[in-house]
Amino acid sequence: MTAPERSLRADARRNREAVLDAAAELFAQRGDAVQMDEIAERAGLGVGTLYRHFADKRALLAAIIGRRFEAITDLARAADEAQDPWVAFETLLYGYLESAEADAAFRFALLGPEEPSWNDIAAEKTDFSEITERIVRRAVDAGRLREDFRADDFVLITRGAMANMTGAGAWRRYVTLVLEGIRGPER
């Protein structure tokens, strides 16, 4: 769905990137609410060109979300490098949430009611989930996370934080509270 990267005429490839960049920025700011016409204008193109590259709005959004998931997966890999399991966990958590804070489209995709149907991006997502699971396990094994903590709980906490991303940095206070609740015996 995302792309036939190769064998595009030079102008076509350039335009494709322009669309992706414009869409990423606008979606990040205002989520699903942006209109196709706006994206086209921002990219300096006609709407028709958008539809040459992406079947519909959903597909464009999916491409953007997929991109973000790749970025976040890199971020998770980096977090996993840390020796201290707790540092790894915190780095992952905050990295993830800071990305979400910067991208309304991403939040939209994860919080919205149709979240399940975003499995277009399953590939990117499962990579991320795998790494998350590993990091969580490390922290649990080291006694830094409560023994019954599971990767699913990471999703719960994360969703909760994203729901508190209106206006000021209230979500940081929220995370502070939650971290207290999920800590294990070792500190």
Place this chain on the structure above:
Amino acid sequence: MTAPERSLRADARRNREAVLDAAAELFAQRGDAVQMDEIAERAGLGVGTLYRHFADKRALLAAIIGRRFEAITDLARAADEAQDPWVAFETLLYGYLESAEADAAFRFALLGPEEPSWNDIAAEKTDFSEITERIVRRAVDAGRLREDFRADDFVLITRGAMANMTGAGAWRRYVTLVLEGIRGPER
């Protein structure tokens, strides 16, 4: 905005109730997504009648939300009756969340991006906030909630839980985790 209850012709009052009931049920099930035509049909009326009683969809939604806030305020008052401050707090929290679980429109109003603009219902909301503040203070004073816990934190937690109300009762697990983080020294 909500109502001139008195001096409505008998049929008008009856129809108004029918609209309110139909809207409450449909909004509770599917939130903002229901259409005015559906509500009219469910109430056994024409759309015109809806618009005779409510200026627009927003106003109708606001009326429903206001109703829910009244119910929840009663619930909070009841919780405040409990002698044990922790019991009062837990009763409030779970009562609130169970109401939210049963009403998608309510969640929509509180989670949506335009939450601030729902101040049409300020009256009902402030009553509730007052009681919440009292209950929180009691629990803090008794050492059952961490010393720095504020009523605002109740909102954070609550929003987080509502964001996890897709499908199964995942939000209960979530609350379990969070409660651990906000407890005070006394148990």
Place this chain on the structure above:
DNA sequence: CTCTAACATGAACATGAACTCCGGTTCCGA
């Protein structure tokens, strides 16, 4: 340089949902 398949364009179209409007109906006081 030429020719054509690939590409771009944006006005026009399709869709869907909120809202209006006026002819017809009903309530209710006298």
Place this chain on the structure above:
DNA sequence: TCGGAACCGGAGTTCATGTTCATGTTAGAG
């Protein structure tokens, strides 16, 4: 019982947005 003010119904209007397609424009192979 009767008059008319209040009320109802629902087809039609309006508006906002995603999507198409006939026409014009280029990249790039030969």
